[in-house]
Amino acid sequence: MTAAPPATTTEPGTGISSSSSASKNLLSVSDLTVLFDTPVGPRAAVDGVSFDVRDREILGLVGESGSGKSVTLSSIMGLTRSDSARIEGSARLGDTELISADESTLRRIRGKDVGMVFQNPMTALNPVRTVGAQLADAIRLHDRTVSRAEIRERSRDALADVGVPAPQMRLGQYAHELSGGLQQRVAIAMALINAPGLVIADEPTTALDVTVQAQVLDLLLAARERGASVVVVTHDLGVLAEVADRVAVMYAGRIVEIGPVADVIDHVAHPYTAGLRASLPRLGTRMERLTGIGGAPPLLVDRPTGCAFHPRCAHTETVCTTDRPELRPVGDAHASACHRWEVLHG
Amino acid sequence: MAESEILEVQDLTKDFRRGRGPVTRAVRGVSFTVRQGETLAVVGESGCGKSTTARLVARLMQPTSGRVIYDGVDVTRYSTRRMRPLRPLVQMVFQDSWSALDPRMTCRDIVAEPLRVQGRYGRAERGRVDELLARVGLDGRYGDRTPATLSGGQRQRLSIARALALEPRLLVLDEPVSALDASIQAQILTLFQDLQRDLGIAYLFISHDLAVVRHLADRLLVMYLGQVVEEGTGDAVFGAPRHPYTHGLLSAVPVDHPSARGQGPGRLAIGEPADPTNPPSGCVYRTRCYRAADSCAETAPVLLGPAEHREACAFPQARSLVELRGPAG
Numbered sequence: 001m002t003a004a005p006p007a008t009t010t011e012p013g014t015g016i017s018s019s020s021s022a023s024k025n026l027l028s029v030s031d032l033t034v035l036f037d038t039p040v041g042p043r044a045a046v047d048g049v050s051f052d053v054r055d056r057e058i059l060g061l062v063g064e065s066g067s068g069k070s071v072t073l074s075s076i077m078g079l080t081r082s083d084s085a086r087i088e089g090s091a092r093l094g095d096t097e098l099i100s101a102d103e104s105t106l107r108r109i110r111g112k113d114v115g116m117v118f119q120n121p122m123t124a125l126n127p128v129r130t131v132g133a134q135l136a137d138a139i140r141l142h143d144r145t146v147s148r149a150e151i152r153e154r155s156r157d158a159l160a161d162v163g164v165p166a167p168q169m170r171l172g173q174y175a176h177e178l179s180g181g182l183q184q185r186v187a188i189a190m191a192l193i194n195a196p197g198l199v200i201a202d203e204p205t206t207a208l209d210v211t212v213q214a215q216v217l218d219l220l221l222a223a224r225e226r227g228a229s230v231v232v233v234t235h236d237l238g239v240l241a242e243v244a245d246r247v248a249v250m251y252a253g254r255i256v257e258i259g260p261v262a263d264v265i266d267h268v269a270h271p272y273t274a275g276l277r278a279s280l281p282r283l284g285t286r287m288e289r290l291t292g293i294g295g296a297p298p299l300l301v302d303r304p305t306g307c308a309f310h311p312r313c314a315h316t317e318t319v320c321t322t323d324r325p326e327l328r329p330v331g332d333a334h335a336s337a338c339h340r341w342e343v344l345h346g
Numbered sequence: 347m348a349e350s351e352i353l354e355v356q357d358l359t360k361d362f363r364r365g366r367g368p369v370t371r372a373v374r375g376v377s378f379t380v381r382q383g384e385t386l387a388v389v390g391e392s393g394c395g396k397s398t399t400a401r402l403v404a405r406l407m408q409p410t411s412g413r414v415i416y417d418g419v420d421v422t423r424y425s426t427r428r429m430r431p432l433r434p435l436v437q438m439v440f441q442d443s444w445s446a447l448d449p450r451m452t453c454r455d456i457v458a459e460p461l462r463v464q465g466r467y468g469r470a471e472r473g474r475v476d477e478l479l480a481r482v483g484l485d486g487r488y489g490d491r492t493p494a495t496l497s498g499g500q501r502q503r504l505s506i507a508r509a510l511a512l513e514p515r516l517l518v519l520d521e522p523v524s525a526l527d528a529s530i531q532a533q534i535l536t537l538f539q540d541l542q543r544d545l546g547i548a549y550l551f552i553s554h555d556l557a558v559v560r561h562l563a564d565r566l567l568v569m570y571l572g573q574v575v576e577e578g579t580g581d582a583v584f585g586a587p588r589h590p591y592t593h594g595l596l597s598a599v600p601v602d603h604p605s606a607r608g609q610g611p612g613r614l615a616i617g618e619p620a621d622p623t624n625p626p627s628g629c630v631y632r633t634r635c636y637r638a639a640d641s642c643a644e645t646a647p648v649l650l651g652p653a654e655h656r657e658a659c660a661f662p663q664a665r666s667l668v669e670l671r672g673p674a675g
Binding site for chain 2: 064065165179180181182209210211212213214215217218235236237238239241242244261262265266275276278279280281282283284286287289290291292293294296297
């Protein structure tokens with residue numbers, strides 16, 4: 001196993017160097033806040049989020065609609081910049097500060113140092129260009145010196161790597177000629193073609209059948225095997241039990257629990273995480289009824305005071321309605337933002 | 347047809363053809379019954395024919411051949427007009443509540459609409475509409491709101507209230523929780539259980555999510571390329587699945603705990619579904635099957651055995667979930 005992905009060994013400008021050791025963080029996000037203008041004034045879709053992505057780890061960001069998990073990632077990649085959004089805090093990729101980076105720096109990083117995979121593969125695929133032309137674009141955008149022969153070879157290999165059958169033929173096809181599962185594989189091939197050190201996948205399996213989902217998750221694991229770190233955003237805790245090393249649970253714009261995935265499952269330290277798990281039917285153990293969580297996540301314009309989860313929580317006390325809990329250690333590399341997390345371990 | 351059978355479907359087949367293109371056999375020779383108060387689930391990947399089956403059952407689509415029988419009455423060839431008095435028996439809830447609800451109508455009008463269409467909406471029914479909204483967890487405040495002001499979960503509740511308005515005996519639910527967040531999905535699943543307990547209503551539940559099917563289904567059909575490949579009670583099929591396709595689906599579901607990673611036999615369903623316009627000879631599943639033999643290309647297996655549990659496979663093998671997914675899977 002190599003210590004760093006091959007393509008990031010000598011990339012000037014982005015600061016990701018081959019010397020990054022196993023303990024080093026590839027990405028450090030600290031106190032990220034994203035404020036959107038709303039009719040009632042600016043509101044924080046992401047509210048003081050901090051986390052690290054270590055070398056060769058798969059970090060899962062899990063949460064429901066409106067929890068801020070997707071906005072977190074798209075803000076880091078400079079994809080939420082607009083007149084109605086204010087982004088504060090820091091996100092360092094190697095030596096590069098992404099939040100203040102100019103557009104040309106970000107363009108150099110996207111697709112080269114960071115590969116992105118979205119829920120809908122057609123977000124990434126151009127309907128009127130062939131698969132081959134798009135893969136060639138992805139290569140040439142970051143390296144003008146490659147020969148045509150090399151581009152053809154790398155494109156074919158990239159498709160073969162993600163298990164696309166008959167890759168040579170696919171190069172001449174258009175996205176609409178492919179099944180949903182194949183489209184997602186092509187999108188992943190494109191995200192991985194420059195061997196990025198970081199892969200960001202936003203709900204990459206949500207619209208897919210269980211068989212295809214399993215194949216896509218295998219691809220994320222394979223990307224990690226080749227040296228990349230992966231951040232997976234998902235609403236499905238099960239997906240993270242399958243692939244993630246660590247998981248960060250988001251609720252109402254904040255991380256409410258973070259830790260190694262087995263710890264978060266076995267020693268759950270936030271009532272929301274516990275509720276999410278109790279919402280999921282299992283194959284192995286059939287429950288009469290799902291305990292779940294009452295109510296619904298709060299709207300951006302109507303966030304509760306104190307702990308944002310308190311109106312849905314079975315353990316709420318007065319302090320929960322007044323004081324916002326901060327993330328505090330509850331175990332080894334495991335933290336929870338809950339005043340009353342101990343009651344879960346009673 | 348037994349007294350308690352609300353729906354019977356016999357040898358249902360549906361072909362699609364675009365222009366002069368090849369024929370897609372979306373549903374081939376599917377037969378089943380649904381009894382009062384039970385949940386029959388249909389599970390399979392995209393394109394297996396489960397949603398087409400739902401639409402055929404709800405009479406939103408005419409089958410190419412086969413029969414659809416509501417409460418003992420063969421309605422397969424019924425005209426729209428003759429169907430009308432029977433429509434209340436079977437109602438449908440769709441996955442996408444956005445496109446299923448008229449954005450310009452209020453919640454109250456949406457629930458009243460089926461009553462109006464059936465000529466059953468008078469002054470007395472206004473209270474009934476509010477009752478229905480309350481029954482699905484939408485209190486009086488919601489009556490005058492429009493679907494756009496509701497969350498996804500609330501819109502799905504509204505769809506359910508509308509489907510209940512005519513007091514159906516069977517609800518056809520086509521992926522009704524697939525688009526919902528986990529906590530909301532759990533609430534809607536619980537609502538389905540409560541409604542069934544209180545109203546004795548039956549469900550034909552279409553889903554691609556095996557864990558949800560395990561949770562809700564009394565019996566299930568596993569479909570592949572338009573055909574039922576395995577069927578039986580939930581306990582039988584999940585307890586000892588026998589068709590290699592069912593094995594493949596179950597082995598692909600993410601594990602419950604990281605300790606179960608890599609404990610199973612790996613992915614048992616190979617690649618993607620075959621082309622439905624050009625299905626493989628013999629057993630349609632053989633091109634993805636981990637147990638296929640040469641003889642599978644020659645003879646198409648048929649469902650054999652008792653309805654409690656049977657499969658269409660020349661080489662079935664009963665395997666446990668632990669074998670397929672590992673000890674903590």
